[in-house]
Amino acid sequence: MTMTTEVCVVGGGPGGRALALALVRLGHEVVLLEQRSGGARAFRGESVSPDGVRILAGLDVLDRVRDDTHEVHRLEISDGGARVLDVRFETFPYAYRHPVELAQPVLLAALAEATAGHGGCTVLEPASAVGLLRDGGAVRGVRAKTPEGTMEIRAEVTVGADGRYSAVRRFSGLDHTARRTPLERDVVWLKLPFPDAWDRRAYRVRISSGRHGLFLPSTDGTLRVGLNIPKGGLRELRAGGLEQLHARLAELAPELRHEAADTIRSWSDTHLLDIFTTDVRRWSAPGVVLIGDAAHTLSPILGQGVNHALADAVALAPLLASALEAPRSARAAALGTAVAAFQQEREAPVRRSRGLQLRQERMFSLSAPPAAALRRTVYRALNASPALQRRVLAPAYFPGQQARADGGGTGTKTSTEQLT
Ligand SMILES: Cc1cc2nc3c(=O)[nH]c(=O)nc-3n(C[C@H](O)[C@H](O)[C@H](O)COP(=O)(O)OP(=O)(O)OC[C@H]3O[C@@H](n4cnc5c(N)ncnc54)[C@H](O)[C@@H]3O)c2cc1C
CATH class of the missing domain: 3.30.9.30 (D-Amino Acid Oxidase; Chain A, domain 2)
Structure with missing residues (x-):
């Protein structure tokens, strides 16, 4: 069996579901494939950072899940039995200040319901992408395995939203540009x-x-x-x-x-x-683009994965939408420009989060007594200065809101910032 659509999204995690919703809201057609059925995901991405909450509000999904969220007000770090840092999220000057806990199946169900409400998205579940369709050098869709047999989904653009072990990344050759760093x-x-x-x-x-x-x-x-x-x-x-x-x-x-x-x-x-980060140098090739964990797997520190998957989705959707509206003869070029612009927009915030995570990771693992004492000193300095907390933590928790408020906010780093 063959289907034809504008966008084929492989993967029904937070990134793929949010992208499908954002695209149907813009009036475009999507086929979404998810290899699992039922949405059971123990221990997956329950912490959604404030920027992620803002994105869910922008997609009109926050009200659907609000009763199932648990708002978090503080981040407390204790070292060697003593509290060294107590961050109050209410002190950050942004509209969405608090991270929330939200079970991933609830989030995914809400995104799916909102998408179904708009129409325009066909969900194939369970359906596993097992190969890519190609025309010349370009990807033209996906071959999928379903309980009914093998299907071909022909699409103008294919999105790999299929997570940290992305098959689309592998099939498209983009894996060759990926560097996996075990922590x-x-x-x-x-x-x-x-x-x-x-x-x-x-x-x-x-x-x-x-x-x-x-x-x-x-x-x-x-x-x-x-x-x-x-x-x-x-x-x-x-x-x-x-x-x-x-x-x-x-x-x-x-x-x-x-x-x-x-x-x-x-x-x-x-x-x-298994903790590793994956840094993919190229997120796209003709006819295909990666988002979320497929493009950039992060470590669990500071709960960044869901947020970046959602941020990718809402950044990519309008770029794809306007490229899909280009005349047919100019569309491939427009899509190429769109996915390049997407990577350019999203790479820097992801890099900042990864850097902050790796610095935290190193801080946490210091075990020699002088180094551990220095770590405590750094956290205490951070604790004493709400202004410093804002500079250090805003790039992790509020990158989108910070960029809106101050155009990026990446100034010269103090020594405490370099350590944290
Ligand atoms: C144990 C654990 C705890 C975590 N805790 C947090 C947290 O608290 N906060 C946070 O922000 N992040 C957390 N993360 C990370 C977070 O879950 C991910 O960063 C986030 O889910 C990425 O979203 P995504 O849509 O890119 O990918 P995923 O959520 O990985 O979704 C990919 C989807 O693609 C599907 N898929 C894969 N291959 C195929 C295929 N061939 N065909 C069809 N479908 C396919 C998968 O079944 C999956 O549903 C955690 C991760 C783990 C593993």
């Missing part, structure tokens, strides 16, 4: 009952020597814990048994020792995230 650690995610004494409106980072963990409130009322372990260290952790996991957790949060032992009774109660 020094992986994350074991797990959920625990939320401690009564803890502020439900706070993100917590706990650091002890060179180890750290993330402790995040979840919309289901539980505590989402991301425990960092050395790269490839799961085997060693498992060999030590669950007691070793409980002990690692208790090192960072002694008050959770009993909850951990009572709740985490099997390794199937945990989920491993």
Whole structure:
């Protein structure tokens, strides 16, 4: 079977769904393929940063999910048992100040409902892209496997929104321009009952020597814990048994020792995230473009992945829309210009987030006592200066709003900024 459309989006994650919605709002036709059905995604992208919240409001999706969000007011970092940083999001001078927790299946369902309300998008689910259609040197759509058999979706432009292991990136040859950098650690995610004494409106980072963990409130009322372990260290952790996991957790949060032992009774109660960043030099080739994790996989620090996937979608949609309106003879060139402009617009904010994440990652892993003492000094300096907090954290949490407010805000860095 063959279908023909203007835009074929491969991948129904936050990036692909938001792009489909943004395109149908602009009056364009989309076919979206998602390889999984049912939308089950434990431990995926629940933290949406303030810029992501702004984008959802702009897509008229925020009101659909508002009752399912959990607004976060503070970011607290403790190091060696002492609180060294307490950021209050309300002090940032932007319209959307607070990150929210939002379960990804809820977000995806809301984006899908809003898209269906507009019409113009055909969703094939489950449908897996297994190859690209080509005409001369250009991509002209996708070959997909569905329960009914193989299909061809012919499209003027194909978008790889298929995540960190993108098949479209591989099929299109853009993988050759990708550099994957493993980070020094992986994350074991797990959920625990939320401690009564803890502020439900706070993100917590706990650091002890060179180890750290993330402790995040979840919309289901539980505590989402991301425990960092050395790269490839799961085997060693498992060999030590669950007691070793409980002990690692208790090192960072002694008050959770009993909850951990009572709740985490099997390794199937945990989920491993292999942490790497992927820096793709070229996000497009004739007839195809990558967005979201497919173009730039980030680490989980400061919850940036969903935000950048959404930001890519709303940046790309109007560029594609106006190129698709060009006369047929000029369309291929217009699409080429559009995708190049898209990468140019989005590359710098992604690079800034990645840089900030990598600097944080290095800070968290300092274990020698003098280096750990310096880290505490840096966080305390940041804590004492709301102005510095704004300069350091705005590029991570508010890049879109900051760019609107001050044209980018990338001035000369102070030494504290360079360290954070
Ligand atoms: C454990 C974990 C926790 C995370 N926590 C956070 C967080 O708190 N905050 C945050 O901002 N980010 C977080 N992230 C990262 C975040 O989930 C991603 O950055 C974000 O989902 C990227 O969106 P995307 O649409 O680009 O890709 P994805 O969300 O990865 O979506 C890609 C989609 O493409 C589909 N697909 C793949 N291949 C094919 C194919 N061949 N054919 C059809 N469909 C295909 C996949 O099934 C998937 O649905 C987390 C990631 C993980 C793994």
